[in-house]
Amino acid sequence: AQSVSQHNHHVILSEAASLELGCNYSYGGTVNLFWYVQYPGQHLQLLLKYFSGDPLVKGIKGFEAEFIKSKFSFNLRKPSVQWSDTAEYFCAVNARGNTGKLIFGQGTTLQVKP
């Protein structure tokens, strides 16, 4: 069965610090990979996605993620966080060609101190 694991449940950073959130998945076939963000009181919004091609993908608001197939990982990075990045971050995968059903990680709460 597919599963997604996010290593950090709660991260606290100061503004301008660098961010890396870990995500590993378990699945034997081809997957699509996503990072979603949920700002307080809001719905999930797509940060970035990987379907194929360049394994380094860039998303909105300066976020990027790297797909490392050999490690089954899709870690999220940002060189310099801002207070407005305070949110919950979800890694998600779906199996290619399988109706788009998403499997989510547990989520990481990021708190950025001004």
Next chain:
Amino acid sequence: NAGVTQTPKFRILKIGQSMTLQCTQDMNHNYMYWYRQDPGMGLKLIYYSVGAGITDKGEVPNGYNVSRSTTEDFPLRLELAAPSQTSVYFCASSYKDNTEAFFGQGTRLTVV
């Protein structure tokens, strides 16, 4: 752009009551989904649909029912509410395989 619209935003139910969470999308997406979000658990798939008239169970379907009579609408029905169904419910849609999903604003449901 309306996108995915869910109603209501908040609801308190008593144990044993029933209700329908409404979801509609105006993007002509074929696929629609219902997820529930519990603290520290991420989102879990309840039911999904690949087109009008076609629905299937997800990971946590017990206690819920769905229907998909039109492309736009995908209501979620709770027949006998239980405290374990206290959660935040998100509806989502996507155009087809290998495309991103768009989420609604969520419905926060409390069963007391």
